[in-house]
Amino acid sequence: MQAVILNSADKKNPAAAGAVRALKSRLDDSGWSLEVLNLAQMDIAPCTGCFACWTKTPGRCIIPDQGDLAAKALVNSQLAVFLTPLSFGGYNFHLKKALDRIICVVSPFFTRVRGEIHHQKRYDSYPKLLGIGLCEHPDKEAQNLFAALVEANAKNLHAPAEAAITIVGRPGGKAIAGLVDEALQNLAICPAEAVL
């Protein structure tokens, strides 16, 4: 089983480093492989809204940079983790740049997903989605919005399940591991006994 972390925090962010460590340890224990994309250090231009990824080179963005790495990793994984400092309850700029470039993983044609109209699948399967938001201070409104956004993305990206957690402030490694364990259990990813 394959997992990818789209990490948009900067290298020195201790909460992000703690979350990556916790995920690596839990997923390793359960026999998963893990790829981490550090988006803040990658060359990813913003989407230009041209839809060439649907009508000219279907399934691929035409911008020749590292933007395709996130899309490639996503469709070849069973778990995708969006790890981001919260920007007003949403994703930060670096994660958003990568996500705007991944609409190529769905088709331009339409279907219904959980009662809403969305785009059809391009691939046979899509990963479960785990959102991990980082914020300095508690902000219920922003944290709830983050969960709603992850849920909306799960519909858009045909995720079979999704979960969202926020790490507030700079908790220790144990506290972060506890949050990550709970989320993985909610996603039925690690067997309960492996994380207790």
Next chain:
Amino acid sequence: MTAPKNALILIGSPRLKKSTSARLGAVLEENLEKQGLKVSTLFVRKVFASPQQTEDFLAQIEASDLLVLISPLYVDSLPAPVTRLLELVAQNRKNREATTPKLFAAIINCGLPDPGQNTNALNICRIFARHSGLVWAGGLSLGSGEIIGGRPLSKAPPGVGRIKKALEIAAGFLAKGQSIPNRAQQLLEKPLAPWPIYLWMGSIWFYRAARKNKATSKMHDKPYCRAAPGRR
């Protein structure tokens, strides 16, 4: 709130002048000007073209009484460059001494028929206002944005009259320093075209665009499958 004297409209679409956002912006600008405001319009993409342009933009924000973001929805939230812009403004206004309050409103359009898709993006805007010491003046949410498809509203299909009315109402309230009322949004709740027709037209549009590029046979390709490239 006292009535604003000048307004800055920020167009968040990377399609610039040919975007639905810019077309909505043109109508809002006209209506705000009718109400006596001095209005400037800026494309978010151009704000980051050079450090000087970024600096000028920040100065322009501080000189404006009313800010209106008009943006498309990208993957359930705001496009990356708009996110970057909001991060920049919030950072720049941190610890700033209270000046005359500024109003901030947002108008989001999305491709899918349901305007409810824009809720998360509008909520991001509302939280941004709180973080940046701006007064949230509400927003408008438009579905089926591709019906406008970058055309001036005067050349877009008939249902578009309701969009013009909603923008006129919004401009009237914003010009008085008040929030956009619900009745403006109510005009946008009814789909511009019956959704099955809109989706059918959308599919045809994508198919025709692919045909022009000689790419129809590849429309269902799965180029990123590691196991088996091409169709799986």
